[in-house]
Amino acid sequence: MLGRALLWVTALIFIGYGLACLYSPLLPAGYAGLTLSNGDAYAEMGAMYGGLQFGFGVFCLLGALRKDFLRPALTALLLLVGGLAISRLYFTATGAEPVAGYTYGALVFEWLTAGLAALALKKA
Secondary structure, three states, X not given: OXXXXXXXXXXXXXXXXXXXXXXXXXXXXXXXXXXXXXXXXXXXXXXXXXXXXXXXXXXXXXXXXXXXXXXHHHXXXXXXXXXXXXXXXXXXXXXOOOOOHHHHHHHHHHHHHHHHHHHHHHHO
């Protein structure tokens, strides 16, 4: 039950944010304090924050809907979002510049999501 609920919530977040970023690559760039200076930058932000997140959200949705996708989706959630959490924490701790609320919010979301995915996998 925990796994399916987690995948539903995560699917909605990733699909929604992915669609928003596909519509406007400036959205994630603004949160991260980045400037998009050329077409390659727009394509990169749109693909990574829009397309990748949307696709991953659909995979989480499949995991919530189909029993045969449950464990693979939870495993992907643990590894991918856990990887983000570890990387973000490392660069937050070792970076020369302070980070803002966006990074702290992302850290909370990523660590909580990865931890719940690990717990759900253990119970599944």
